[in-house]
Amino acid sequence: MIEFDPHYRVRPRALFLLEPRANGTWARQRLTSYVQELAITSLIKPHALRDCYGPFPFGARSREGAVDPSKAPNINGAADCARNWVSVVSExxxxxxxxxxxxxxxxDFVRSGGGAHLHARRMWCRRxxxxxxxxxxxxxxxLLWSLRQVVVCPLHGDLLDCICPHCGRSQTNELARDCLPGHCGFCQHFLGDERTYDVVESESVATEYQLWVARDFGNLLDMNSDQIEGASxxxxxxxMRLAIAKACRGRPQVFSENLRFGCETVKNxxxxxRRVSLTVISSLSWxxxxxxxxxLLGEVDAWNRCCVRELPLDIHRDSDFRTRSYWCDWGAVGARILARLESDQPPRGVTxxxxxxxxTAETFKKRLPDVYLRVRDAAAERRKASSxxxxxxLRERIRVCIEQLTQEGQPPTRTRVATRLGRGLFPKGERIYWEEIQRFNG
Structure with a gap:
């Protein structure tokens, strides 16, 4: 067989072609979104690309080692799952x-392969x-929206959304269902639309701490490859030694109290x-x-403009709470929770x-089991009543849509009713639709 000189050999062509969005900047695209866009621009469905090309550890039930779609957020992390995806997609x-x-x-700076740093649900900024x-x-x-610590858009300052503005449902990530990028996998509507009237709008405002964390992680993702190689x-x-010397008067105990960790952990x-994770470094940054x-880069000049601030109360450490549990008045804590439970604004749940x-919810369950059960059952009853x-x-809206379509001379099919509603019928609306159709025809 004739062998050509390597200089004249043609490299094999890639199966697909797509340039990642904003790669190397803070607004870089995440891998799950890239795979979804790669499939859409190649005129194939995302599940076909997901299941048919390469040893993806996801989706194909007949393949050994397949992972449930609910575990897909780890694809954007730093564990073996992400490495396998990167290897196959790169090829x-x-x-x-x-x-x-x-x-x-x-x-080197993430825990549990990045799973502890990632949102379990799909998050986005409408604007x-x-x-x-x-x-x-x-x-x-x-990719920034995937980080668990980031709950605010660093560009617009708006809280990230996790619920579709049309059908009110959340999902794990883009690859769990076939849909266009930036669209809901259930009702296929655009996620950047304003919320409909039957979805309650959150009135909470981003805090200074949340904005700091979002922009801090954005600056971290904005690092180039040379800077990332220099991080250690x-x-x-x-x-840390400079923080103890300059901001804590040389006392490690003050440093551990500010961070709400034990002195032994700081010593390690x-x-x-022991290695320090991004979660701890984010707290130290604030x-x-x-x-x-x-x-990460060891910029010692940054201590010339340092300050000392307290972490928000909802940022707590289990170890710190256990060390203080021996003097904590658990009876008073339970009484306060029960008083809030009877008030006009009860807690939404145990968390x-x-x-x-x-x-934490685990400490609450361990220390106050009776109060925990009362809060849990009360929250379940409120959710049941709201449902x-x-x-x-929803039944009334479906009935009105059926009547309107009939008056217009159009058959009230499930597709027409769903289009008129502006949301998907599955799963609750599907059953209601057939019940109302039988009642209407009867």
């Missing part, structure tokens, strides 16, 4: 920069998606026996006003009640 698109769409560049459409592009979802745990330990960090990238007292009210409203 089919012929690119070497796909790793930047995940947390793999920061793998960012609207701006993508205004520029004549397909909307895409940012040795730099973090150096910055400074001594290099407390002393020194950005996270300065901690909300625990946050009101600056503790019944929403169900009756």
């Amino acid at each position: 089919i698109v012929g690119r070497t920069d796909i790793e930047g769409l995940t947390l793999l560049p920061f793998a 960012c998606l609207q701006e993508d459409i205004a520029r004549g592009q397909l909307p895409y979802e940012r 745990h040795e730099n973090v330990r150096l910055m 960090w400074v001594g290099g026996w 407390i002393y006003g020194v950005p996270m990238r300065a901690w 909300d009640a625990a946050r009101m007292e600056n503790m 019944a009210i929403n169900r009756s409203k």
Whole structure:
């Protein structure tokens, strides 16, 4: 067989072609959104790309080692799941920069392969998606929105959404269902629209701490490859020693109290026996006003403009709460929670009640089991009552749509009713629709 010189060989062509959005910047696209857009622009369905190309650890039930779609957020992390996806996607698109769409560049600073740093649900900023459409592009979802600590858009200052403005449902990520980028996987509507009248709008406003964290993580993702290579745990330990010397008067105990960790844990960090995660570095960034990238790169000049601030009350540490539990008046804590339960604004659930007292839901369940059960059951009853009210409203709207379509001379099919409602019928509305159709025809 004739063998050609390597100089004259033609490299194999990639199966697909798509350039990642804003790669290398704070607004970089995340890998799940990139795979979804890759499928749409290639005129195939996302599940076909997901299941048929490469050893994806997701989706194909017949393939050994397949993972449930609810675990898909880890694809944007820094564990083996993300590495497998990056390897396969890099091969089919012929690119070497796909790793930047995940947390793999920061793998040394994330815990549990990044799973502890990622939202379990799909998050987005409505105004960012609207701006993508205004520029004549397909909307895409940012890697920054996947980070659990980020709940605010650093550009617009709006709280991130996790519920579809049309059908009111949330989902794990883009690849769980076939849909266009920036659209709901259930009702297929645009996620950047304003919320409909039957979805309650949140009145909460982003706090200064939330804005700081969002912009701090944005600056972290804005680091180039040379800066990421220069980041090290040795730099973090150096910055910790400077924090103790300059901001804590040389007392490690003050440093641990500001961070709400035990002195032994801080000793292990400074001594290099334990690694510091991005979550801890983010807290240190807020407390002393020194950005996270300065901690990772060892920028000692940042301490010339440092400050000392307290963490919000809802940022707590289990170890710190256990050390204080021996003197905590648990009877008074239970009485306060029960008083709130009987008030006009009861806690939404056990997690909300625990946050009101600056503790975790696990500590709440362990220390006050009876109060925990009462709060849980009361929240379940309120959700049940609210569900019944929403169900009756949906039934009335479906009945009106059927009557309007009949008066217009059109058959009231489920597709026409769903279009008239502006939302999907599945799963609750499907049953109501058939009940109303039988009653209407009867």
